[in-house]
Amino acid sequence: MGERSIKREFVLEGLDCAGCAAKIEKNVKTINGVDECSVNFVTKTLTMKTADEKNDTVVSEAKQLISKLEPDIRIKDKVKGSAESQVLFLKGLDCANCAVKVEEYVKGIKGVTAATVDFVSKKLIIEAVDLNTMSKIVSDVSVSIPKIEPDIEVVIEQNSETYEGGENSRIKKVIFRLAAAVILGAAGLIGGFGTAVELPLFIISYLLAGGDILLKAGKNIIRGQVFDENFLMSIATIGAFAIAQYPEGIAVMLFYQVGELFQSIAVNRSRKSISDLMDIRPEFAVLKVGNETKRVAPEAINAGDIIIVKPGEKIPLDGLILEGRSMVDTSALTGESVPREVESGNEVLSGFMNTNGVLTIQVTKTYGESTVAKILDLVQNASSRKAATEKFITRFARYYTPAVVIIAALLAVVPPLIIExxxxxxxVYRALVFLVISCPCALVVSIPLGFFGGIGGASKSGILIKGSNYLEALNSVKYVVFDKTGTLTKGVFKVTGIVPKGDMTEERLLEYAALAESYSNHPIAQSIIAAYSKEVNKDDIGNYDEIAGHGIKIEVNGKTILAGNKKLMSKEEISYTEEDGMGTIVHLAVDGQYVGYIVISDEVKEDSKKAIESLKALGVKKTIMLTGDTKKVGEAVGQKLGIDTVHAELLPHEKVEQVELLDSQKQKGEKLIFVGDGINDTPVLARADIGIAMGGLGSDAAIEAADVVIMTDEPSKIVTAIKIAKHTRKIVWQNIIFSLGTKGIVLLLGAFGLATMWEAIISDVGVTLLAVLNAMRALKVDRLS
Incomplete structure (x- = not known):
């Protein structure tokens, strides 16, 4: 291994210009000793990697250079621990309203800068100002949350097997208790024992069915947290007993508990489906020490260690193959079904599945920095960035429940006073029906589940979406701005045209060009040699002369061959054909006679044209391409692909200016996305409404810079991402309309005395279960690709 690298981060206070960020990044990269450098314009953070022994010198030089480039910027070391983050697992969290309640409580704790409860993964994500404050906060919430919600246990680490065992045990206890309640209630209803026996049977049945609900409601009232589903069910069923509707009171509590049970099972299965979908975390690594091997946790492996991966095993960490050849399945990361062939010298990423050969790999990144760890972290924490629809429903539920309780109270009291x-x-009975159907569980549960399913399904297709907010925003995309090189084109020079003149053949023209370029290492020369594909006999070459800025002059078997640009042809006074080919033109002449030209260009990706067409079919108003290439080449690529507008010969800061101009032209509610390679386009990615990085597989810069990362190099995945967003939105709004519509109808029927409490509770339970099941359709994205 070479020198150990050190990662340093600096805050650039006063950085308000995306062009300045690009300039700083470009210049710092040129400093001797800087291995990697990126400037995040949004967070005003400069990140760079330097060799261990050169670190202090390089950092000092970088600071001086930045001060010289941008005197107004103040450079500060980014203090580790200045913003601490902690993830806690809320074991037993099965109620979406409880999740909202917990989130609001934690946000109010002194020292908490941000708090999010992810109901789907049962995670509480807390950010605090420093490590000491975080320790106090964790101690506080560990004690306070179980008081707010007695069924919740706060744990720092999740053990899935223990958790699943505990869930199964809890479910069995609930089923046993509800079965006993049904038996006692049925005995009281059909036993004919008389009121003295029936009433105690009904009361015991009711307490078995809903005693825990009454207890939760009572504790919440004491704490001043009145309006939730426990309160609604308690008031409704106690009211039923007050008007001697004992069987209905018991039935409502029974159905509610059964509904909660089914909802819990459905949500947990949904969670498991999403977890299975992202089952890319390696369970172990086989470490080679000398001639021996041993199984260890991936986290225990260091960069530079040697690991062995056998057929059928996941590659646990990113690394370089030292020995072996195999086919690897990359579908878990990229969504591609066709395996890739890898051999000694190739890089492989964690999450790939080794299919048929034994591989010896030198690890290049620790587990925490590996591709699989970053992807898992992105997907699992994506729902912390909530969509506007989620935020609206959370606010709606907060005001909806108290409003329904007030209306129910008025419904119980006012009509008897004014209607003769x-x-x-x-x-009172009608008001109780009103309360039963009003529970907002279907909305609060199914909507985040739908968004999370959409994000999980997208990740299986090789599309990482960093939050529900970005998934929702993709629905409103009207402007798509592309970088050219590496996005719409492959970023690799290739011979795309061979045009002989006179009696010359394509084969002979290419051979002459290959002979002329055989000593050059220039990418254009290498592309000609690659196209020739035969071994060049350099012994035939005599009097090799490279003419700077023009081309090459050689002699082969007594013939003088010229290969170069039009300036070479003019210099040698050779009449040539002016061509507008899409790329670089290499003209050739033999013994003073023009014999043709070869076109070398950055080849357009196979699915770029289809992607542009599909985007327009989805309702995108305008497609724009930005490139630093020549106007002729840019316009040729744009015309070939059907791009609406092309801006060529742009510097990085001019790309930002073009995006800002487009942004000022769009209408309210419309979104603009920029699609680039994620490495050199950080300022533009940050400026767009949604930044999409192409070819993020293995690129740390791409994963960090963009809002959406496409793990392959396929522009068509942009279309897939938008389709997934539309599919998810459709499901979310189906649930909103279905839930509110059904509840609204039953509320009206109840108010007019046309619905019973039985119908109300069955409607409520049924709507919730159907909404959860419908939300799981968001995972099914295969047909959208």
Whole structure:
């Protein structure tokens, strides 16, 4: 191994210009000793890697250079621990309203800078100002949350096997308790024992069915947290007992508990489906020490260690193959079904599945820095960035429940006072029906589950979406701005045209060109030699002369061959054909006679044209391409692909200016996305509404810079991402309309005395279960690709 690298981060206070960020990044990269450098314009952070022994010198030089380039910027070391993050697992969290309640409580704790409860993964993510404050906060929430929600246990690490065992045990206890309640309730209803026996049977049945709900409601009232589903069910069923509707009171509590049980099972299965979908975490690594091997945790492996991966095993860490050849399945990361062939000298990434050969790999990154760890972290924490629809539903539920309780109270009291002959018990019953159907669980549970399913499904297709907010924003995309090289084109020079003149053949023209370029290491020369594909006999070459800025002059078997640009042809006074080919033109002449030209260009990706067409079919108003290439080449690529507008010969800061101009032209609610390679386009990615990085597989810069990362080099995946977003939105709004519509109908029927409590609770449970099941359709994205 070479020198150990050190990663350093600096805050660039006063950095308000994306072009300045690009300039700083470009210049710092040129400093001797800087291995990697990126400037995040959004967070004003400069990250660079330097060789261990050169670190202090390089950092000092970088600071001086930045001060010279941008005197107004103040450079500060980014203090580790200045913002601490902690993830806690909320074991037993099965109620979406409880998740909202916990989140609001934690946000109010002194020292908490941000807090999010992810109901789907049962995670509480807390950010605090420093490590000491975080320790106090964790101690506080570990004690306070179980008081707010007695069923929740706060744990720092999740043990899935223990958790699943505990869940199964809890479910069995609930089923046993509800079965006992059904038996006692049925005995009281059909036993004919008389009121003295029936009433105690009903009361015991009711307490078995809903005693825990009453307890939760009572504790919440004491704490001043009145309006939740426990309160609604308690008031409704106690009211039923007050008007002697004992069987209905018991039935409502039973159905509610059964519904909660089914909801818990459905949500947990949904969680497991998403977890299985992202089952890319390696369980072990086989470490080679001398001539021996041993199984260890991936986290225990250091960069530079040697690991062995056998057929059928996941590659646990990123690394370089030292020995072996195999086919690897990359579908878990890229969504590609066709395996790739790898051999000695190739790089491989964690998460790949080795299919048929034994590989000896030198690890290049620790597990925490590996591709699989970053992907898992992105997907699992994506729902912490909530979509506007999620935020709206959370706020809606907060005001909806108290409003329903007030309306129910008015419904119970006002009509008997103003309607002659109206029975108080009748209107109380109607109000109780109103309360039962009003529970907002279907909305609060199914909507985050739908977004999380969409993110999980996208990740299986090789598309990483960093938050529900970005997934939702993809629905409103009207402008798509592309970088050219590496995005719409392959970024690799290739011979795309051989045009002989006179009696010359394509084969002979290419041979002459290969002979002329055989001593050059220039990418254009290498592309000609690659196209020739035969071994060049350099012994035939005589009097090799490289003419700077023009081309090459050689002699082969007594013939003088010229290969170069039009300036060479003019210099040698050779009449040539002016061509507007899409790329670099290499003109050739033999013994003073023009014999043709070869076109070398950055080859357009196979699915670029299809991607542009599909984007327009999805309702995108305008497609734009930005490139630093010549106007002729840029316009030729744009015309070939059907791009609406091409801006060529742009410097990095001019790309930002073009995006800002487009942004000012779009209408309210419309979104603009920029698609680039994620490495040199950081300022533009940050400036767009949604930044999409192409070819993020193995690129740390791409994963960090963009809002959406496409792990392959296929532009068509942009279309897939938008389709997944539309599919997810459709499901979310189906649930919103279905839930509110059904509840609205039953609320009206209840108010007019046309619905019973039985119908109300069955409707509520049924709507919730159907909404959860419908949300799981968001995972099914295969047909959208």
């Amino acid at each position: 002959g109206a029975a108080f018990s009748d209107w």
